[in-house]
Amino acid sequence: MEVAKELLAGNRLALSRAITAIENEYEEATDIMKELYPHTGHAYVLGITGPPGAGKSTLTEKIAKAYREQGKTVGIIAVDPTSPFTGGAILGDRIRMNSLTLDEGVFIRSMGTRGSLGGLSHKTADAVKALDAFGKDIIIVETVGVGQSEVDIVKAADTTIVVLIPGMGDDIQAIKAGILEIGDLFTVNKSDLDGADKLVREINMMLDLDSLMTDWRPPISKVIASQGEGIDLLLADVGKHRQYIEGNGELARRRTKRAKDELLDILGAGIERRIKTHISDRLNGYVEQMKKHETDPYTLVNGILAEMLK
Amino acid sequence: MEKKIRVLVAKPGLDGHDRGAKVIARALRDAGFEVIYTGLRQTPEQIAEAALQEDVNVVAMSILSGAHPHLFPKVVNLLHEKGMKDVLIIGGGVIPEADIPALKEAGIAAVFTPGTNTSDVVDFIKNNVKM
Known part of the structure; x- marks a missing residue:
């Protein structure tokens, strides 16, 4: 398969074409995946989820930049909703990531959900594999703006960050099921707004009530993504979580379940x-x-x- | 899954008027296309690279500043250099009739000026896109 070979040789256009083949379920997609599969499993996959307007794309840009400063290469899959009526979509996450476009160490791909309801598209996992085989060190998967139950990201990511913003409801919202259960880390964005400390308290309260308490208590950070504030601390938390799940076998378990x-x-x-x-x-x-x-x-x-x- | 037409809508250059680009983006979405919208003040290099990463079938650019004779052909050249030779490249905005032949010569497949019906743009893309 030409496309797969060129992708493995580092050709960016081939990577792009491979993702198209995967997404459109072209016949050659299966052969491409067969060839790429042995080269996957090296990247660390970071999931970013949260409600619409929480700042997921802006945060993704800042996190990607921080990893680039550490010398790591980054792949980004940004998912936006497909219209259930026309099948069309406006994929607008790139607007927040324009500063990354010309960095050769970054590859950004936008995907429409195309009928999938879990916050990703059916083909996101395979697109992640293409970026992984291409050699990206870190792959960031940004979900659509989610409500309360779109939790597919946990199946795709090694570490999931739930991004929240102040002013979205009272403390009962924080104990409902769904996305609040899937955060390995929580981050309160736009934390210069009123109510940020209250939100941190509410998330803490929710975590206090967790009856399944494990050794890992999701840390809660405060960031202002648009200014790049708090990103270092957030990344340090990601590093701790990675160390934790690598150390206790949880990462291996997650990947086994994924397989x-x-x-x-x-x-x-x-x-x-x-x-x-x-x-x-x-x-x-x-x-x-x-x-x-x-x-x-x-x-x-x-x-x-x-x-x-x- | 059927093939979906993917379109990059971008505004090269420095003018800040994105109303037209947004109207087009919305019309293309309603026509069932996937529209990657990259927003204002894009350099030709950014547009070409975004088109490559997104593997789009169409690049649609809007300019209202008068910089089209310089910027449109530059994007065409960069796309070709990157191996994106099948991409349909179209332009729109405040563009004098007299400039259009040169732009077409440079590889812009069509130029849509103010007053264009959005359905004309949709039809042009459907009839000319290479998938």
């Missing part, structure tokens, strides 16, 4: 495709039988599965 989920996902999608192709001629007939109430979908499914999984 297992990935295998089952691909297997499931493959089986679904095979079955759909297999019954495509008969599908309308089945639907007709159901409409006339001659049979029910459960009987049909049992029949099809028995026939295919002999």
Whole structure:
């Protein structure tokens, strides 16, 4: 596969083309992934999530810059929502990252969710692998602006940062389920605004109530991303978390789980495709039988599965 | 997954008028395209590099300052240097009729001036994009 070879040789256009093939599910995408897979697993993946307008893109830019100053190369996947009505999307995260565009050690790719509801796109994980195989040291995955339940990022990232801003609700919001459960780190952005200290207290209170208490208590930092304030401390916390999960085997466990989920996902999608192709001629007939109430979908499914999984 | 047309909408140069670019970005989104919007004051180098990283099919630029004879062709050249030879490059903004032939000669596939219907831009892209 030419694209994969050129990507591995450091060709940026090939990297870009590979991500397109992955995203559009071109036939060659499978071959590209096969060739890239042995070269993955070296990058550290940082997830950044939080509500719309929390400053995720701005923070991503500042974090990327800080890693560049340490001499590390950075890949960024920035996800924005696809319209469920037209399929179109405005991918606007790059606006906050213009200062990184001409740094050859950084590669930024915007992705639309394309129907995925977990805060990422279905192909984000494979795009991360492409950046990993390309040789990026740190890969930052920025989710769409999330509400309370888009938690796919934990499956993709080694360390997840939840970005919050003051003024978004009372302390009950902080004990609800969802994104507040997934932070390995919390950061309060726009911390020069009123209510920042109150928010820190509320997150602390939520963490105090955590009945599953592990040795790792997510640190809470305060930043002003637009000014670059607090980024050093945030990065130090990321470093501590990395050390912690590398040391106690948690990183290995997370990656094992990720590999297992990935295998089952691909297997499931493959089986679904095979079955759909297999019954495509008969599908309308089945639907007709159901409409006339001659049979029910459960009987049909049992029949099809028995026939295919002999 | 069907192929999606990806468009970079950018404003090269120093004028701060992005209303037109935003109207176009929104119209292209509503046409089902993925629009990567990079905002104001982009250098030709930034535009070409962003187009490469995003692997876009179309680069759409808007200028209202009069710098188009210099900046548009520069972006075309940089894109070609980077191996992005199939990209459809279009321009818009306050651009005198007299300048348009030279811009087309330089590789700008179409130039859309004030009063253009957004559906004309959408149709042009659909009819001319190479996927």
